Amino acid sequence: MNRSIEDTPIVFIGAGNLATNLAKALYHKGFRIVQVYSRTEESARTLAEQVEAEYTTDLQEISKEAQLYIVSLKDAAFVELLPQITEGKQNALLVHTAGSIPMSIWEGYAERYGVFYPMQTFSKQREVNFREIPFFIEAKRPEDVELLKAIAATLSGNVYEATSEQRKSLHLAAVFICNFTNHMYALAADLLEKYNLPFDVMLPLIDETARKVHELAPRDAQTGPAVRYDENVISNHLAMLADSPALQEIYKLMSKSIHEHHQL
Amino acid sequence: MNRSIEDTPIVFIGAGNLATNLAKALYHKGFRIVQVYSRTEESARTLAEQVEAEYTTDLQEISKEAQLYIVSLKDAAFVELLPQITEGKQNALLVHTAGSIPMSIWEGYAERYGVFYPMQTFSKQREVNFREIPFFIEAKRPEDVELLKAIAATLSGNVYEATSEQRKSLHLAAVFICNFTNHMYALAADLLEKYNLPFDVMLPLIDETARKVHELAPRDAQTGPAVRYDENVISNHLAMLADSPALQEIYKLMSKSIHEHHQL
Structure with missing residues:
Protein backbone atom coordinates (compact mmCIF):
# COMPACT_ATOMS: atom_id res chain seq x y z
CA MET A 1 0.00 0.00 0.00
CA THR A 163 20.61 26.77 11.41
CA SER A 164 19.29 28.02 14.74
CA GLU A 165 21.78 30.89 14.50
CA GLN A 166 20.47 31.94 11.07
CA ARG A 167 16.85 31.63 12.18
CA LYS A 168 17.53 33.85 15.19
CA SER A 169 18.93 36.54 12.89
CA LEU A 170 16.01 36.22 10.48
CA HIS A 171 13.59 36.56 13.35
CA LEU A 172 15.28 39.72 14.62
CA ALA A 173 15.20 41.23 11.12
CA ALA A 174 11.53 40.20 10.82
CA VAL A 175 10.69 42.17 13.98
CA PHE A 176 11.99 45.34 12.28
CA ILE A 177 10.46 44.47 8.88
CA CYS A 178 7.03 43.52 10.15
CA ASN A 179 6.28 44.33 13.80
CA PHE A 180 7.91 47.76 13.89
CA THR A 181 6.59 48.63 10.44
CA ASN A 182 3.05 47.71 11.41
CA HIS A 183 3.42 49.84 14.50
CA MET A 184 4.33 52.80 12.27
CA TYR A 185 1.01 52.17 10.48
CA ALA A 186 -0.73 52.09 13.88
CA LEU A 187 0.84 55.35 15.03
CA ALA A 188 -0.16 57.01 11.74
CA ALA A 189 -3.69 55.63 12.14
CA ASP A 190 -3.90 57.31 15.57
CA LEU A 191 -2.71 60.61 14.13
CA LEU A 192 -5.19 60.47 11.27
CA GLU A 193 -8.03 59.63 13.64
CA LYS A 194 -7.10 62.63 15.74
CA TYR A 195 -7.36 64.82 12.64
CA ASN A 196 -10.57 63.14 11.40
CA LEU A 197 -8.88 61.83 8.27
CA PRO A 198 -9.48 58.31 6.94
CA PHE A 199 -6.70 55.71 7.19
CA ASP A 200 -7.64 54.21 3.80
CA VAL A 201 -6.18 57.15 1.96
CA MET A 202 -2.74 55.87 3.07
CA LEU A 203 -3.07 52.42 1.47
CA PRO A 204 -1.54 53.34 -1.92
CA LEU A 205 1.46 54.79 -0.08
CA ILE A 206 1.79 51.70 2.11
CA ASP A 207 1.64 49.47 -0.96
CA GLU A 208 4.15 51.47 -2.99
CA THR A 209 6.58 51.64 -0.04
CA ALA A 210 6.45 47.82 0.09
CA ARG A 211 6.62 47.31 -3.69
CA LYS A 212 9.51 49.73 -4.07
CA VAL A 213 11.97 47.51 -2.18
CA HIS A 214 11.31 44.67 -4.61
CA GLU A 215 13.24 46.80 -7.07
CA LEU A 216 15.45 49.20 -5.12
CA ALA A 217 17.59 48.57 -2.05
CA PRO A 218 15.80 50.13 0.95
CA ARG A 219 18.58 52.68 1.27
CA ASP A 220 18.02 53.85 -2.33
CA ALA A 221 14.25 53.86 -1.86
CA GLN A 222 14.41 56.25 1.11
CA THR A 223 12.62 59.58 0.71
CA GLY A 224 11.31 62.25 3.08
CA PRO A 225 12.55 65.20 5.11
CA ALA A 226 15.01 63.23 7.27
CA VAL A 227 17.28 62.16 4.39
CA ARG A 228 18.79 65.67 4.08
CA TYR A 229 17.54 66.62 7.55
CA ASP A 230 15.17 69.35 6.44
CA GLU A 231 15.19 71.39 9.66
CA ASN A 232 12.09 73.34 8.68
CA VAL A 233 9.78 70.38 8.02
CA ILE A 234 11.13 68.36 10.93
CA SER A 235 10.65 71.13 13.51
CA ASN A 236 7.13 71.72 12.18
CA HIS A 237 6.32 68.03 12.60
CA LEU A 238 7.76 67.96 16.10
CA ALA A 239 5.61 70.96 17.00
CA MET A 240 2.54 69.10 15.73
CA LEU A 241 3.43 66.21 18.05
CA ALA A 242 3.87 68.47 21.07
CA ASP A 243 1.02 66.78 22.94
CA SER A 244 2.47 63.26 22.46
CA PRO A 245 5.99 63.14 23.90
CA ALA A 246 6.25 59.41 23.09
CA LEU A 247 5.51 60.06 19.41
CA GLN A 248 7.91 62.99 19.38
CA GLU A 249 10.65 60.76 20.72
CA ILE A 250 10.04 58.15 18.00
CA TYR A 251 9.95 60.86 15.34
CA LYS A 252 13.25 62.32 16.54
CA LEU A 253 15.04 59.02 16.87
CA MET A 254 13.89 57.76 13.45
CA SER A 255 14.78 61.02 11.70
CA LYS A 256 18.22 61.04 13.30
CA SER A 257 18.77 57.41 12.31
CA ILE A 258 17.67 58.03 8.71
CA HIS A 259 19.92 61.05 8.43
CA GLU A 260 22.94 59.23 9.85
CA HIS A 261 22.28 56.31 7.54
CA HIS A 262 22.49 58.65 4.55
CA GLN A 263 25.71 60.30 5.63
CA LEU A 264 27.63 57.01 5.67
CA MET B 1 -11.97 75.68 -31.78
CA THR B 163 -7.10 72.38 3.23
CA SER B 164 -3.51 73.26 4.10
CA GLU B 165 -4.22 72.06 7.63
CA GLN B 166 -5.43 68.65 6.43
CA ARG B 167 -2.52 68.32 4.02
CA LYS B 168 -0.05 69.03 6.82
CA SER B 169 -1.56 66.21 8.89
CA LEU B 170 -1.56 63.82 5.95
CA HIS B 171 2.08 64.63 5.32
CA LEU B 172 3.04 63.94 8.93
CA ALA B 173 1.18 60.60 8.85
CA ALA B 174 2.89 59.80 5.54
CA VAL B 175 6.30 60.26 7.14
CA PHE B 176 5.45 57.49 9.64
CA ILE B 177 3.71 55.31 7.03
CA CYS B 178 6.39 55.54 4.38
CA ASN B 179 9.69 57.13 5.43
CA PHE B 180 9.97 55.48 8.84
CA THR B 181 8.68 52.16 7.50
CA ASN B 182 11.23 52.18 4.71
CA HIS B 183 13.93 52.90 7.25
CA MET B 184 12.86 49.79 9.17
CA TYR B 185 13.44 47.86 5.93
CA ALA B 186 16.86 49.53 5.65
CA LEU B 187 17.86 48.66 9.23
CA ALA B 188 16.77 45.05 8.65
CA ALA B 189 18.76 44.98 5.40
CA ASP B 190 21.88 46.03 7.33
CA LEU B 191 21.30 43.31 9.93
CA LEU B 192 20.79 40.65 7.28
CA GLU B 193 23.91 41.76 5.43
CA LYS B 194 25.88 41.45 8.65
CA TYR B 195 24.65 37.86 9.01
CA ASN B 196 25.18 37.05 5.30
CA LEU B 197 21.49 36.47 4.71
CA PRO B 198 19.67 37.73 1.60
CA PHE B 199 17.19 40.61 1.91
CA ASP B 200 14.87 39.06 -0.70
CA VAL B 201 13.72 36.40 1.73
CA MET B 202 11.91 39.22 3.61
CA LEU B 203 9.76 40.33 0.66
CA PRO B 204 6.77 38.04 1.35
CA LEU B 205 6.71 39.34 4.93
CA ILE B 206 6.94 42.97 3.76
CA ASP B 207 4.10 42.38 1.30
CA GLU B 208 1.83 40.61 3.79
CA THR B 209 2.44 43.29 6.44
CA ALA B 210 1.26 45.88 3.89
CA ARG B 211 -1.67 43.80 2.59
CA LYS B 212 -2.87 42.98 6.09
CA VAL B 213 -3.87 46.57 6.89
CA HIS B 214 -6.17 46.62 3.87
CA GLU B 215 -8.34 44.27 5.91
CA LEU B 216 -7.48 44.74 9.58
CA ALA B 217 -6.89 47.93 11.54
CA PRO B 218 -3.12 48.22 12.18
CA ARG B 219 -3.73 47.72 15.88
CA ASP B 220 -5.48 44.39 15.21
CA ALA B 221 -2.81 43.35 12.74
CA GLN B 222 0.02 43.76 15.26
CA THR B 223 2.04 40.64 16.08
CA GLY B 224 5.45 39.95 17.59
CA PRO B 225 7.15 39.76 20.98
CA ALA B 226 6.43 43.37 22.02
CA VAL B 227 2.62 42.99 22.09
CA ARG B 228 2.73 40.98 25.35
CA TYR B 229 6.26 42.19 26.10
CA ASP B 230 7.93 38.78 25.90
CA GLU B 231 10.90 39.57 28.20
CA ASN B 232 12.84 36.52 27.02
CA VAL B 233 12.75 37.23 23.27
CA ILE B 234 13.23 40.96 23.74
CA SER B 235 16.30 40.64 25.95
CA ASN B 236 17.78 38.12 23.51
CA HIS B 237 17.26 40.56 20.64
CA LEU B 238 18.78 43.43 22.61
CA ALA B 239 21.82 41.26 23.34
CA MET B 240 22.17 40.57 19.59
CA LEU B 241 22.21 44.33 18.99
CA ALA B 242 24.87 44.96 21.66
CA ASP B 243 27.33 46.30 19.08
CA SER B 244 24.85 48.85 17.66
CA PRO B 245 23.62 51.13 20.46
CA ALA B 246 21.57 53.16 17.97
CA LEU B 247 19.68 50.06 16.82
CA GLN B 248 19.22 48.94 20.41
CA GLU B 249 17.65 52.28 21.24
CA ILE B 250 15.21 52.03 18.32
CA TYR B 251 14.35 48.44 19.27
CA LYS B 252 13.68 49.43 22.88
CA LEU B 253 11.62 52.47 22.05
CA MET B 254 9.50 50.66 19.45
CA SER B 255 8.88 47.66 21.71
CA LYS B 256 7.88 49.92 24.57
CA SER B 257 5.55 51.88 22.31
CA ILE B 258 3.93 48.72 20.89
CA HIS B 259 3.42 47.32 24.37
CA GLU B 260 1.88 50.54 25.70
CA HIS B 261 -0.36 50.74 22.64
CA HIS B 262 -1.75 47.31 23.47
CA GLN B 263 -2.41 48.05 27.11
CA LEU B 264 -4.73 50.95 26.30
Missing part, protein backbone atom coordinates in the same frame (compact mmCIF):
# COMPACT_ATOMS: atom_id res chain seq x y z
CA ASN A 2 1.24 3.37 -1.02
CA ARG A 3 1.22 5.79 1.87
CA SER A 4 1.48 9.46 1.10
CA ILE A 5 3.05 12.14 3.25
CA GLU A 6 -0.42 13.57 3.96
CA ASP A 7 -1.25 10.46 6.02
CA THR A 8 1.25 11.48 8.72
CA PRO A 9 -0.99 11.99 11.78
CA ILE A 10 -0.30 15.44 13.21
CA VAL A 11 -1.05 16.92 16.63
CA PHE A 12 -0.98 20.68 17.12
CA ILE A 13 0.11 21.83 20.57
CA GLY A 14 -1.02 25.43 20.66
CA ALA A 15 -3.90 27.10 18.81
CA GLY A 16 -2.70 30.68 18.44
CA ASN A 17 -2.26 32.79 15.31
CA LEU A 18 0.52 30.74 13.76
CA ALA A 19 -0.90 27.33 14.73
CA THR A 20 -4.33 28.29 13.42
CA ASN A 21 -3.03 29.38 10.03
CA LEU A 22 -0.60 26.48 9.67
CA ALA A 23 -3.08 23.80 10.79
CA LYS A 24 -5.73 25.07 8.38
CA ALA A 25 -3.25 25.22 5.50
CA LEU A 26 -2.11 21.64 6.15
CA TYR A 27 -5.71 20.47 6.54
CA HIS A 28 -6.65 22.00 3.20
CA LYS A 29 -3.72 20.16 1.62
CA GLY A 30 -5.19 16.89 2.87
CA PHE A 31 -3.12 16.32 6.00
CA ARG A 32 -4.73 14.55 8.95
CA ILE A 33 -4.76 16.77 12.01
CA VAL A 34 -5.78 14.33 14.74
CA GLN A 35 -5.80 16.60 17.77
CA VAL A 36 -5.40 20.19 18.93
CA TYR A 37 -4.23 21.17 22.40
CA SER A 38 -4.68 24.61 23.88
CA ARG A 39 -4.76 25.86 27.45
CA THR A 40 -8.02 27.67 26.68
CA GLU A 41 -10.96 25.53 25.61
CA GLU A 42 -12.37 28.04 23.18
CA SER A 43 -9.13 28.27 21.20
CA ALA A 44 -8.72 24.49 21.18
CA ARG A 45 -12.29 23.84 20.07
CA THR A 46 -12.38 26.61 17.46
CA LEU A 47 -9.30 25.34 15.67
CA ALA A 48 -10.22 21.66 16.12
CA GLU A 49 -13.58 22.23 14.45
CA GLN A 50 -11.95 23.92 11.49
CA VAL A 51 -9.59 21.00 10.84
CA GLU A 52 -11.90 18.12 11.89
CA ALA A 53 -9.72 17.16 14.86
CA GLU A 54 -10.25 16.17 18.49
CA TYR A 55 -9.24 18.73 21.08
CA THR A 56 -8.06 18.84 24.66
CA THR A 57 -7.01 21.39 27.26
CA ASP A 58 -5.16 18.78 29.31
CA LEU A 59 -1.52 18.07 28.43
CA GLN A 60 -1.90 14.54 29.82
CA GLU A 61 -4.64 13.85 27.30
CA ILE A 62 -2.52 14.58 24.27
CA SER A 63 -2.50 11.56 21.98
CA LYS A 64 0.70 9.53 21.97
CA GLU A 65 -0.14 7.94 18.61
CA ALA A 66 0.72 10.84 16.29
CA GLN A 67 3.84 10.86 14.15
CA LEU A 68 4.37 14.61 14.13
CA TYR A 69 3.82 17.09 16.97
CA ILE A 70 3.86 20.74 15.95
CA VAL A 71 4.38 22.87 19.04
CA SER A 72 3.40 26.49 18.65
CA LEU A 73 3.19 28.07 22.09
CA LYS A 74 4.41 31.35 23.55
CA ASP A 75 8.16 30.96 24.17
CA ALA A 76 7.87 31.03 27.97
CA ALA A 77 5.02 28.47 28.08
CA PHE A 78 6.89 26.17 25.72
CA VAL A 79 10.01 26.09 27.87
CA GLU A 80 7.97 25.48 31.00
CA LEU A 81 5.84 22.69 29.53
CA LEU A 82 8.63 20.95 27.61
CA PRO A 83 8.89 17.89 29.94
CA GLN A 84 5.14 17.23 29.76
CA ILE A 85 4.94 17.90 26.02
CA THR A 86 7.64 15.35 25.21
CA GLU A 87 6.58 12.64 27.66
CA GLY A 88 5.83 9.28 26.06
CA LYS A 89 6.42 10.42 22.48
CA GLN A 90 9.80 8.74 21.91
CA ASN A 91 9.06 7.57 18.39
CA ALA A 92 7.46 10.70 17.06
CA LEU A 93 9.00 13.77 15.49
CA LEU A 94 8.57 16.91 17.60
CA VAL A 95 9.03 20.36 16.11
CA HIS A 96 8.51 23.90 17.28
CA THR A 97 7.67 26.88 15.07
CA ALA A 98 9.51 29.71 16.82
CA GLY A 99 12.09 31.88 15.09
CA SER A 100 13.62 32.79 18.42
CA ILE A 101 14.13 29.38 20.05
CA PRO A 102 17.16 27.24 19.16
CA MET A 103 16.67 23.62 18.16
CA SER A 104 18.84 22.55 21.11
CA ILE A 105 15.94 23.26 23.46
CA TRP A 106 14.74 19.71 22.68
CA GLU A 107 18.01 18.06 23.74
CA GLY A 108 17.54 15.49 26.48
CA TYR A 109 13.76 15.55 26.05
CA ALA A 110 13.30 13.87 22.69
CA GLU A 111 15.12 11.72 20.16
CA ARG A 112 13.65 13.06 16.95
CA TYR A 113 13.18 16.80 16.93
CA GLY A 114 13.47 19.94 14.88
CA VAL A 115 12.10 23.31 13.89
CA PHE A 116 9.45 24.19 11.33
CA TYR A 117 9.46 27.99 11.03
CA PRO A 118 7.20 29.77 8.55
CA MET A 119 8.41 33.37 8.53
CA GLN A 120 5.21 35.39 8.26
CA THR A 121 2.84 37.53 10.33
CA PHE A 122 -0.26 35.54 11.22
CA SER A 123 -3.58 36.69 12.62
CA LYS A 124 -6.56 34.41 13.16
CA GLN A 125 -8.86 36.88 11.39
CA ARG A 126 -6.93 36.76 8.14
CA GLU A 127 -6.13 33.79 5.93
CA VAL A 128 -2.73 34.07 4.29
CA ASN A 129 -1.47 32.57 1.06
CA PHE A 130 1.25 30.08 2.03
CA ARG A 131 2.68 29.72 -1.49
CA GLU A 132 5.33 32.44 -1.03
CA ILE A 133 6.00 32.12 2.69
CA PRO A 134 9.61 31.12 3.32
CA PHE A 135 9.87 28.04 5.55
CA PHE A 136 13.08 27.50 7.51
CA ILE A 137 13.67 23.88 8.45
CA GLU A 138 16.04 22.30 10.92
CA ALA A 139 16.08 18.79 12.39
CA LYS A 140 18.41 16.60 14.42
CA ARG A 141 18.24 13.70 11.96
CA PRO A 142 18.84 14.11 8.21
CA GLU A 143 15.79 11.98 7.36
CA ASP A 144 13.61 14.28 9.46
CA VAL A 145 15.02 17.32 7.62
CA GLU A 146 13.80 15.67 4.42
CA LEU A 147 10.39 14.83 5.90
CA LEU A 148 9.87 18.41 7.13
CA LYS A 149 11.04 19.86 3.83
CA ALA A 150 8.59 17.62 2.00
CA ILE A 151 5.72 18.70 4.24
CA ALA A 152 6.65 22.39 3.88
CA ALA A 153 6.93 21.95 0.10
CA THR A 154 3.27 20.94 -0.09
CA LEU A 155 2.45 24.45 1.15
CA SER A 156 5.20 26.74 -0.11
CA GLY A 157 7.59 27.21 -2.99
CA ASN A 158 10.23 28.71 -0.66
CA VAL A 159 11.59 26.02 1.63
CA TYR A 160 15.08 26.40 3.07
CA GLU A 161 17.29 24.69 5.62
CA ALA A 162 18.56 27.11 8.25
CA ASN B 2 -12.15 73.03 -29.13
CA ARG B 3 -9.21 73.22 -26.75
CA SER B 4 -8.55 70.33 -24.44
CA ILE B 5 -7.07 70.51 -20.97
CA GLU B 6 -3.92 68.79 -22.24
CA ASP B 7 -3.06 71.91 -24.26
CA THR B 8 -2.36 73.89 -21.06
CA PRO B 9 1.34 74.76 -21.43
CA ILE B 10 3.14 73.64 -18.27
CA VAL B 11 6.52 74.64 -16.84
CA PHE B 12 8.15 72.48 -14.17
CA ILE B 13 10.28 74.35 -11.66
CA GLY B 14 12.33 71.61 -10.06
CA ALA B 15 13.44 68.26 -11.52
CA GLY B 16 13.69 66.05 -8.45
CA ASN B 17 11.97 62.76 -7.65
CA LEU B 18 8.43 64.10 -7.50
CA ALA B 19 8.78 66.50 -10.44
CA THR B 20 10.34 63.79 -12.60
CA ASN B 21 7.54 61.29 -11.94
CA LEU B 22 4.76 63.86 -12.27
CA ALA B 23 6.12 65.50 -15.42
CA LYS B 24 6.54 62.13 -17.12
CA ALA B 25 3.05 61.02 -16.13
CA LEU B 26 1.51 64.23 -17.50
CA TYR B 27 3.61 64.00 -20.65
CA HIS B 28 2.41 60.45 -21.26
CA LYS B 29 -1.18 61.70 -20.90
CA GLY B 30 -0.54 64.17 -23.71
CA PHE B 31 0.17 67.33 -21.73
CA ARG B 32 2.59 69.87 -23.17
CA ILE B 33 5.54 70.39 -20.84
CA VAL B 34 7.20 73.42 -22.38
CA GLN B 35 10.15 73.90 -20.03
CA VAL B 36 11.98 72.41 -17.06
CA TYR B 37 14.03 74.44 -14.60
CA SER B 38 16.56 72.95 -12.23
CA ARG B 39 19.54 74.43 -10.45
CA THR B 40 21.68 71.58 -11.76
CA GLU B 41 22.00 71.27 -15.51
CA GLU B 42 22.07 67.49 -15.56
CA SER B 43 18.74 67.16 -13.71
CA ALA B 44 17.14 69.84 -15.90
CA ARG B 45 18.37 68.27 -19.16
CA THR B 46 17.57 64.67 -18.15
CA LEU B 47 13.96 65.44 -17.34
CA ALA B 48 13.53 67.88 -20.26
CA GLU B 49 14.67 65.19 -22.71
CA GLN B 50 12.17 62.71 -21.32
CA VAL B 51 9.23 65.07 -21.78
CA GLU B 52 10.38 66.85 -24.97
CA ALA B 53 10.75 70.20 -23.22
CA GLU B 54 13.25 73.04 -23.21
CA TYR B 55 15.36 73.42 -20.09
CA THR B 56 17.16 76.11 -18.15
CA THR B 57 19.23 76.49 -14.99
CA ASP B 58 18.57 80.24 -14.82
CA LEU B 59 15.45 81.42 -13.00
CA GLN B 60 15.41 84.56 -15.19
CA GLU B 61 15.12 82.36 -18.27
CA ILE B 62 11.94 80.67 -17.19
CA SER B 63 9.27 81.20 -19.81
CA LYS B 64 6.54 83.69 -18.92
CA GLU B 65 4.16 82.23 -21.52
CA ALA B 66 3.03 79.08 -19.68
CA GLN B 67 -0.42 78.79 -18.10
CA LEU B 68 0.57 76.46 -15.27
CA TYR B 69 3.78 76.48 -13.23
CA ILE B 70 4.34 73.40 -11.09
CA VAL B 71 6.94 74.18 -8.44
CA SER B 72 8.56 71.16 -6.86
CA LEU B 73 11.64 72.30 -4.98
CA LYS B 74 13.06 71.52 -1.57
CA ASP B 75 11.02 73.50 0.98
CA ALA B 76 13.89 75.85 1.93
CA ALA B 77 14.83 76.60 -1.69
CA PHE B 78 11.21 77.26 -2.60
CA VAL B 79 10.74 79.83 0.15
CA GLU B 80 13.98 81.57 -0.77
CA LEU B 81 13.29 81.70 -4.51
CA LEU B 82 9.60 82.58 -4.26
CA PRO B 83 9.99 86.23 -5.42
CA GLN B 84 11.96 85.23 -8.52
CA ILE B 85 9.70 82.28 -9.30
CA THR B 86 6.55 84.39 -9.32
CA GLU B 87 7.98 87.41 -11.12
CA GLY B 88 6.15 88.35 -14.32
CA LYS B 89 3.66 85.46 -14.20
CA GLN B 90 0.58 87.43 -13.11
CA ASN B 91 -1.85 85.63 -15.42
CA ALA B 92 -0.66 82.10 -14.85
CA LEU B 93 -1.66 79.58 -12.20
CA LEU B 94 1.21 78.71 -9.84
CA VAL B 95 1.10 75.59 -7.69
CA HIS B 96 3.51 73.82 -5.39
CA THR B 97 3.54 70.09 -4.67
CA ALA B 98 4.62 70.00 -1.01
CA GLY B 99 2.56 68.36 1.69
CA SER B 100 4.27 70.44 4.32
CA ILE B 101 3.88 73.98 2.91
CA PRO B 102 0.61 75.90 3.36
CA MET B 103 -1.06 77.49 0.36
CA SER B 104 -0.73 80.89 2.03
CA ILE B 105 2.97 80.94 1.15
CA TRP B 106 1.93 82.37 -2.25
CA GLU B 107 0.05 85.31 -0.74
CA GLY B 108 1.34 88.64 -1.96
CA TYR B 109 3.42 86.99 -4.69
CA ALA B 110 0.75 85.74 -7.08
CA GLU B 111 -2.91 86.20 -7.96
CA ARG B 112 -3.77 82.65 -9.02
CA TYR B 113 -2.17 79.98 -6.90
CA GLY B 114 -2.67 76.65 -5.23
CA VAL B 115 -1.31 73.26 -4.25
CA PHE B 116 -1.14 70.06 -6.28
CA TYR B 117 -0.01 67.32 -3.87
CA PRO B 118 0.29 63.71 -5.00
CA MET B 119 0.81 61.75 -1.79
CA GLN B 120 3.32 59.10 -2.77
CA THR B 121 7.00 58.17 -2.42
CA PHE B 122 8.84 58.97 -5.64
CA SER B 123 12.29 57.95 -6.79
CA LYS B 124 13.71 58.76 -10.21
CA GLN B 125 14.77 55.14 -10.70
CA ARG B 126 11.25 53.78 -10.38
CA GLU B 127 8.17 54.58 -12.41
CA VAL B 128 5.01 54.52 -10.32
CA ASN B 129 1.45 53.87 -11.36
CA PHE B 130 -0.45 57.12 -10.80
CA ARG B 131 -3.93 55.57 -11.06
CA GLU B 132 -4.29 55.00 -7.29
CA ILE B 133 -2.22 57.89 -5.96
CA PRO B 134 -4.37 60.26 -3.92
CA PHE B 135 -4.07 63.86 -5.12
CA PHE B 136 -4.89 66.64 -2.67
CA ILE B 137 -5.88 69.88 -4.36
CA GLU B 138 -6.19 73.39 -3.03
CA ALA B 139 -6.42 76.71 -4.88
CA LYS B 140 -7.23 80.34 -4.10
CA ARG B 141 -9.89 80.60 -6.85
CA PRO B 142 -12.71 78.07 -7.23
CA GLU B 143 -12.19 77.85 -11.00
CA ASP B 144 -8.55 76.92 -10.40
CA VAL B 145 -9.62 74.19 -7.97
CA GLU B 146 -11.69 72.76 -10.83
CA LEU B 147 -8.83 73.08 -13.32
CA LEU B 148 -6.37 71.33 -10.98
CA LYS B 149 -8.88 68.59 -10.16
CA ALA B 150 -9.45 68.02 -13.86
CA ILE B 151 -5.72 67.75 -14.51
CA ALA B 152 -5.24 65.38 -11.56
CA ALA B 153 -8.20 63.29 -12.73
CA THR B 154 -6.42 62.54 -16.01
CA LEU B 155 -3.81 60.71 -13.92
CA SER B 156 -5.59 59.35 -10.87
CA GLY B 157 -8.92 58.01 -9.72
CA ASN B 158 -8.40 59.47 -6.22
CA VAL B 159 -8.59 63.25 -6.39
CA TYR B 160 -9.61 65.19 -3.27
CA GLU B 161 -9.82 68.78 -2.11
CA ALA B 162 -7.92 69.35 1.11
